[in-house]
Amino acid sequence: MAQGLRRAACPIMPYHDPQKPFVQAWFAASNGQLLGSCLQLLTERNQDRLEQSGGACIVYTHFGAGFQQGHTVHQRFADLMRRLAGKNGWFVPVSTLLDHIRSQKGLATLSAVQRRRLEWRWFAHKLVAGRT
Numbered sequence: 001m002a003q004g005l006r007r008a009a010c011p012i013m014p015y016h017d018p019q020k021p022f023v024q025a026w027f028a029a030s031n032g033q034l035l036g037s038c039l040q041l042l043t044e045r046n047q048d049r050l051e052q053s054g055g056a057c058i059v060y061t062h063f064g065a066g067f068q069q070g071h072t073v074h075q076r077f078a079d080l081m082r083r084l085a086g087k088n089g090w091f092v093p094v095s096t097l098l099d100h101i102r103s104q105k106g107l108a109t110l111s112a113v114q115r116r117r118l119e120w121r122w123f124a125h126k127l128v129a130g131r132t
Contacts, residue, residue, distance in 0.1 A: 010118070014098050015108040017115065025107055027098055028118075031125075032059040035066035035074060042080040051087055056101075058094050 010028035017026055032038030038061050040046075050057055061067075067074050085091070092100075110118075 012108040012114060014102055015110045017110045029058040029060045032061040039076055047084055056097060
């Protein structure tokens with residue numbers, strides 16, 4: 001799945017932002033910070049869509065934010081992760097994925113127009129999704 005990865009949400013990643021010269025590269029990630037947002041990202045439908053598109057997904061989360069039920073992992077989360085693990089995916093650390101993408105296409109430099117698009121997408125997402 002690594003060859004020909006699609007990055008529909010942020011096709012320019014990884015990228016350098018000249019306005020942030022001390023950061024070598026930036027990338028986009030999906031918000032799975034809390035259990036609810038993570039479960040929405042990992043639905044069977046989303047897993048299948050990602051697999052069918054040959055896409056890549058980076059999810060950030062905090063496993064201390066409701067992912068446990070007592071002393072065990074939340075059942076729905078565990079089920080979705082087992083399903084995902086059973087797919088023919090390329091499951092690697094984010095640095096490995098980004099290094100692979102960078103080796104294929106180099107490091108883009110973010111233009112002012114691209115920065116505005118990313119900022120507006122983020123802002124619109126925050127309006128719709130709320131603070132999560």
